[in-house]
Amino acid sequence: MPPQLTLVLGGARSGKSAYAEALLxxxxxxxxxxxxxxxxxxxxxRIHHHQSRRGAAWTTVEEPLDLTGALALHCxxxxxxxxxxxxLWLSNVLLADGDPGAAIERLAAALPDLPGRLVMVANxxxxxxxxxxxxxxxFRDHAGRLNQRVAAAAQRVVFIAAxxxxxxxxxx
Amino acid sequence: MPPQLTLVLGGARSGKSAYAEALLxxxxxxxxxxxxxxxxxxxxxRIHHHQSRRGAAWTTVEEPLDLTGALALHCxxxxxxxxxxxxLWLSNVLLADGDPGAAIERLAAALPDLPGRLVMVANxxxxxxxxxxxxxxxFRDHAGRLNQRVAAAAQRVVFIAAxxxxxxxxxx
Amino acid sequence: MPPQLTLVLGGARSGKSAYAEALLxxxxxxxxxxxxxxxxxxxxxRIHHHQSRRGAAWTTVEEPLDLTGALALHCxxxxxxxxxxxxLWLSNVLLADGDPGAAIERLAAALPDLPGRLVMVANxxxxxxxxxxxxxxxFRDHAGRLNQRVAAAAQRVVFIAAxxxxxxxxxx
Numbered sequence: 001m002p003p004q005l006t007l008v009l010g011g012a013r014s015g016k017s018a019y020a021e022a023l024l025x026x027x028x029x030x031x032x033x034x035x036x037x038x039x040x041x042x043x044x045x046r047i048h049h050h051q052s053r054r055g056a057a058w059t060t061v062e063e064p065l066d067l068t069g070a071l072a073l074h075c076x077x078x079x080x081x082x083x084x085x086x087x088l089w090l091s092n093v094l095l096a097d098g099d100p101g102a103a104i105e106r107l108a109a110a111l112p113d114l115p116g117r118l119v120m121v122a123n124x125x126x127x128x129x130x131x132x133x134x135x136x137x138x139f140r141d142h143a144g145r146l147n148q149r150v151a152a153a154a155q156r157v158v159f160i161a162a163x164x165x166x167x168x169x170x171x172x
Numbered sequence: 173m174p175p176q177l178t179l180v181l182g183g184a185r186s187g188k189s190a191y192a193e194a195l196l197x198x199x200x201x202x203x204x205x206x207x208x209x210x211x212x213x214x215x216x217x218r219i220h221h222h223q224s225r226r227g228a229a230w231t232t233v234e235e236p237l238d239l240t241g242a243l244a245l246h247c248x249x250x251x252x253x254x255x256x257x258x259x260l261w262l263s264n265v266l267l268a269d270g271d272p273g274a275a276i277e278r279l280a281a282a283l284p285d286l287p288g289r290l291v292m293v294a295n296x297x298x299x300x301x302x303x304x305x306x307x308x309x310x311f312r313d314h315a316g317r318l319n320q321r322v323a324a325a326a327q328r329v330v331f332i333a334a335x336x337x338x339x340x341x342x343x344x
Numbered sequence: 345m346p347p348q349l350t351l352v353l354g355g356a357r358s359g360k361s362a363y364a365e366a367l368l369x370x371x372x373x374x375x376x377x378x379x380x381x382x383x384x385x386x387x388x389x390r391i392h393h394h395q396s397r398r399g400a401a402w403t404t405v406e407e408p409l410d411l412t413g414a415l416a417l418h419c420x421x422x423x424x425x426x427x428x429x430x431x432l433w434l435s436n437v438l439l440a441d442g443d444p445g446a447a448i449e450r451l452a453a454a455l456p457d458l459p460g461r462l463v464m465v466a467n468x469x470x471x472x473x474x475x476x477x478x479x480x481x482x483f484r485d486h487a488g489r490l491n492q493r494v495a496a497a498a499q500r501v502v503f504i505a506a507x508x509x510x511x512x513x514x515x516x
Contacts, residue, residue: 009334012470012471012474012485014470014492124334124471125472125474126184127297127298127355128299128471129303130184131473136473144183144184144186144187144334147335148186148335151336161503162351162495163492163495163496164513168333168338181506296506297355298355299356299472300469301469302356316506317357322506323506323507329506338510
């Protein structure tokens with residue numbers, strides 16, 4: 001039996017999205033929950049690159065802010081869902097003047113009751129030098145807490161570097 | 173027998189302090205050696221957060237600069253000690269116009285002779301983009317060397333990501 | 345039989361160069377392919393530090409830009425070669441207004457046909473906060489792709505933290 005919740009953690013361009021998609025490659029009705037907002041050119045190009053790789057078999061839904069609501073709506077037994085990515089969602093919450101701490105708690109509280117198979121992608125952002133500005137430091141702290149909370153709820157946590165997986169947790 | 177020296181390495185908000193504290197949870201007389209200086213609000217809040225998690229069973233001592241001296245004073249057989257964290261100590265040494273290279277060598281030379289069980293927490297800060305300013309680059313280099321020296325002396329080295337441990341070394 | 349291609353991945357001052365050199369310590373005629381340019385004092389000092397550690401047994405060649413050409417020239421059966429490092433080479437290509445995407449593809453296409461034993465060192469730079477400036481973001485993306493391409497071609501990929509190895513791939 002595949003694990004109910006998998007967290008795929010990695011750096012920028014580490015291959016984490018491709019790895020996460022491959023975990024659901026056998027699922028005919030997978031849903032791709034995109035948290036990105038195609039606000040600028042860079043992001044629009046990245047979204048397009050990911051879409052063309054996934055192909056037509058996936059249903060794509062977009063939700064930049066109400067991730068917990070979107071999961072309740074789209075996560076169904078027998079229909080796996082991929083969230084790409086948690087870190088972008090957190091950034092959207094912060095930029096919209098939301099309360100990231102509360103949003104993380106709401107998400108963490110909802111995870112154990114979701115009925116379907118779920119793969120979540122997140123960035124590890126805390127392994128560089130301490131950022132100069134306070135907002136970046138706060139973001140980094142929230143991102144670290146978010147990763148810890150989702151990892152605690154997950155049955156499987158994989159760290160990706162250079163496209164290669166390292167298993168951090170595998171409870172099945 | 174638990175290892176004499178354990179290094180717990182990780183990113184910001186990776187759960188490394190909580191993991192390090194749990195390693196000494198069975199020790200009734202553990203000493204917490206804090207290297208932080210409660211100079212600003214952010215740091216004061218972080219120190220308070222850590223203190224409330226540890227509870228009253230720990231004795232807390234503070235030493236921002238003379239870490240090697242404090243270890244000689246407080247590290248005793250039968251009384252485990254947790255240093256949180258090495259990276260902040262290094263930063264204090266740099267800000268006080270000390271010689272970080274010499275301070276690292278003094279610490280590394282003292283480690284093998286300490287009589288008690290010792291857990292040291294450190295940040296990995298070298299996995300982001302090269303910093304723009306020379307001071308940050310120098311700090312990153314010193315921090316990397318410090319981690320290598322302590323890891324070489326340790327019997328156990330654990331890397332923490334999203335609250336989960338990855339064993340880098342386990343010589344017992 | 346040692347693997348044909350090994351990628352040694354790690355952060356700043358993680359001990360990756362020393363680890364990579366030790367992999368070829370038994371090879372009497374090893375070639376060190378340096379991609380650094382001794383343009384500034386910091387870099388000159390780093391190059392000198394690495395040279396004095398390697399000692400006289402190594403032949404050093406320097407090639408900051410045409411890495412694929414230099415590999416074709418110097419990579420020979422029975423004579424192992426160490427490239428230190430890929431990330432600096434990528435940075436040189438970018439600074440010389442080259443096309444990093446095309447350069448990465450040329451390198452990746454050449455790797456499978458090289459006759460000798462090859463060890464390549466690269467930096468992981470994608471695990472910090474998203475950089476403010478677009479050039480640094482582009483560099484980080486290219487560096488991530490480069491690491492993925494070389495890791496896919498390699499038989500062995502090792503991640504180094506605090507001087508300690510973590511095997512990401514070992515196909516022999």
